[in-house]
Amino acid sequence: MPELPEVEVVRAGLARHVTGLAVNAVAVHHPRSVRRHLAGADDFAARVVGEQIVAVRRRGKYLWLPLSSGDAVIAHLGMSGQLLVRPFDAPTELHLRVRLGFADAEHDLRFVDQRTFGGLAVSRDGADLPAEIAHIAPDPLEPAFVDEVFRQRLRRRRTGLKRAMLDQTLVSGIGNIYADEALWRAKLHYARPTETLRRPEVDRLLLAVREVFAAALRAGGTSFDALYVNVNGQSGFFDRSLEAYGRAGEPCSRCGTPIRREVFMSRSSYFCPRCQPRPRRARW
Numbered sequence: 001m002p003e004l005p006e007v008e009v010v011r012a013g014l015a016r017h018v019t020g021l022a023v024n025a026v027a028v029h030h031p032r033s034v035r036r037h038l039a040g041a042d043d044f045a046a047r048v049v050g051e052q053i054v055a056v057r058r059r060g061k062y063l064w065l066p067l068s069s070g071d072a073v074i075a076h077l078g079m080s081g082q083l084l085v086r087p088f089d090a091p092t093e094l095h096l097r098v099r100l101g102f103a104d105a106e107h108d109l110r111f112v113d114q115r116t117f118g119g120l121a122v123s124r125d126g127a128d129l130p131a132e133i134a135h136i137a138p139d140p141l142e143p144a145f146v147d148e149v150f151r152q153r154l155r156r157r158r159t160g161l162k163r164a165m166l167d168q169t170l171v172s173g174i175g176n177i178y179a180d181e182a183l184w185r186a187k188l189h190y191a192r193p194t195e196t197l198r199r200p201e202v203d204r205l206l207l208a209v210r211e212v213f214a215a216a217l218r219a220g221g222t223s224f225d226a227l228y229v230n231v232n233g234q235s236g237f238f239d240r241s242l243e244a245y246g247r248a249g250e251p252c253s254r255c256g257t258p259i260r261r262e263v264f265m266s267r268s269s270y271f272c273p274r275c276q277p278r279p280r281r282a283r284w
Contacts, residue, residue, distance in 0.1 A: 002077050004139055004173025005216035005238070007061050010083055013231035015056040017085040018065070018102070018109055022052045025101035033097035033113055036074075036132075037121035047071060047122045048100065059129070060136050060172025066127035074130050075111070078118030084110045085231045139173035140209050151202045154194050160283040161197070161205075162190035162269060174209065177222055177245045180270045182208040184244035190269045191282035215241060244270040 002010075026045035028034055037044040051067040058064075063083070065073040075083060084093070088101060088108045098111040098120055111120055123130035138144040150171060157164045164170055165179045174182070183190055185208035188201065197205075216222060219238035220230060239246075243253055248261035252272040262269050264284070 002061065002081075002221070003175035003178050004060065004141070005178070005213055006221035007058055007063060007077065007173070008141075008217060009221045009230050010077070011056050011058045011063055013085065014063070014065070014083060014109070017107065017231060018053050019055060020052065021102040021105050023048050023050065023100050024103040025049065025099075027099045027101075028097070029099070030097040030113075030116060032116045033111060033119045034121060036119050044120070044122055048073060054127070059133050059142075060139055060168055061175070062130075062133045062136065064123065064126065064130050064133075070125050070127050072123045072126035072130050074121050074123050074126065074132060076118050078113065078115065080115040081111065081113040081118030082233075083231060084112055084233060086110055136168050136172045137170055139171065140206055141173075141213060145171075147203070147206060150206070151199060154202060155197060157194045158283070159194055160190060161188060161192040161194055162264065163284065164194050165209075166265075173213075176267050176269075177242070178209070178212050178216065180245040181212045181243060183276060184270075184272060185211060187275050189276045189278050189282075190264065190271060191284055192279050193281060193283040196279070196281075244272065246270065 026048050028041035028045060031041050034041050034044045048067065051069050053065050054068055055066045056063065057066065061076065063075040067073065085107050087106060093110060093112045095112050095114045096110055097113050097116065100109040102108060123132055126132070153170055154164055157170070162179050162183065165174050182205060186205045188205060216238040219241060220234065222238040244259055247259045248270060249258050251257065252259055252275060255272065255274050257272050257274040259270055260273050
């Protein structure tokens with residue numbers, strides 16, 4: 001699933017291409033892709049047609065497009081969703097689900113989703129922050145993120161460190177890939193009990209998260225297959241710079257110890273057993 005860097009790359013691309021444009025047509029090709037808009041596809045289209053997209057914003061892994069009406073179109077990419085800017089006469093994609101056309105523009109916006117886990121919806125009065133995602137915490141790149149608040153809430157969790165990092169109500173935008181990469185940089189084990197973390201260790205973790213995000217953004221995100229692309233259909237290449245994730249059996253670039261993979265929350269965790277020693281009292 002796309003994580004913060006991938007979604008931010010998409011947001012920045014959309015901001016360049018659709019901000020200020022007025023929507024003059026909406027076609028919903030698959031109702032599942034607007035299932036979160038409970039009033040249905042016709043109502044979704046009616047609330048968007050005739051409105052201007054005034055910005056493109058992001059909270060964690062969610063995007064939203066504030067409209068001139070004060071409403072907003074919320075987008076979540078799910079496992080395979082793509083928001084593509086295409087010439088309006090470009091061939092239709094096999095998995096095209098929703099298309100937005102614009103007045104006075106030679107391109108349209110297409111939501112393409114092979115697995116249909118993602119989707120679009122209109123949030124009433126959601127231009128500033130949709131109520132549907134207000135429970136999601138700020139991410140470490142947002143001005144609204146307060147380091148001290150995060151430190152205090154993290155220590156109160158009494159859980160494993162990686163599990164806490166994946167909790168989007170605590171900190172948003174971090175998924176499995178970037179959690180492993182940040183933990184490797186910070187030299188912290190994923191099962192470290194959160195209540196045992198000292199202030200310098202939390203600071204080191206936040207720095208690592210921000211460094212990993214910044215590096216991934218420069219590389220256009222991480223693409224392991226053709227499903228994650230930017231708005232122009234191009235893949236990111238941060239997968240070439242991964243230090244831990246997906247590198248089981250390969251030598252750690254710091255100490256040479258083989259990277260280890262362990263099952264975690266029905267997924268995988270990758271870490272260096274020497275640089276990131278397991279705590280005596282682990283929390284999962």
